[in-house]
């Protein structure tokens with residue numbers, strides 16, 4: 283079983299339609315730890331030792347967040363800046379994260395077809411993920427393609443429920459199967475990799 287750490291970053295959870303449901307759907311799953319960063323650190327004073335301990339205790343690290351200004355809400359940047367220290371995550375005496383797997387779970391307001399070179403947002407989603415991907419690479423982690431839900435504003439309640447159910451099913455697969463990382467990297471989205479490689 284993979285031990286999964288969900289680093290959830292959403293500053294407006296009381297207004298969240300989609301992420302709140304997705305997170306709720308995976309609450310209480312065995313070997314899945316949900317670390318709600320805005321709830322745990324409302325003052326942004328991140329407990330670096332605690333966060334580093336959590337990282338070492340898990341195999342798959344998931345940064346789960348709405349897409350804000352083509353990136354993540356600000357607490358996640360704070361988390362990267364403080365937790366992925368030289369000597370822990372990288373550098374001569376670093377390497378604590380070596381061999382772990384990581385991925386972003388993202389919801390976007392804009393529709394999928396806007397995230398193309400000819401579309402409104404001018405780049406595919408994975409082009410915006412390069413800082414995450416390269417940070418993972420520096421830490422010798424396996425970075426999987428993003429798991430994304432697009433067009434979040436257009437979803438009705440039934441669609442939100444079914445996305446949350448699917449997320450739970452996919453998290454269970456990621457927990458219970460060996461993840462074929464190099465095959466995942468052939469896909470643009472981890473959603474598709476999971477459905478095709480982990481039927």
Ligand SMILES: Cc1cc2nc3c(=O)[nH]c(=O)nc-3n(C[C@H](O)[C@H](O)[C@H](O)COP(=O)(O)O)c2cc1C
Pocket residue numbers: 297298299300301302348349350351352353389390391392393434435
């Ligand atoms: C500050 C802010 C920035 C946003 N930036 C983007 C963006 O860059 N691209 C995009 O597609 N949607 C963007 N959105 C839309 C959010 O991604 C969308 O509201 C969110 O995925 C909905 O999830 P929720 O119901 O859990 O809040 C932004 C929303 C806010 C509030």
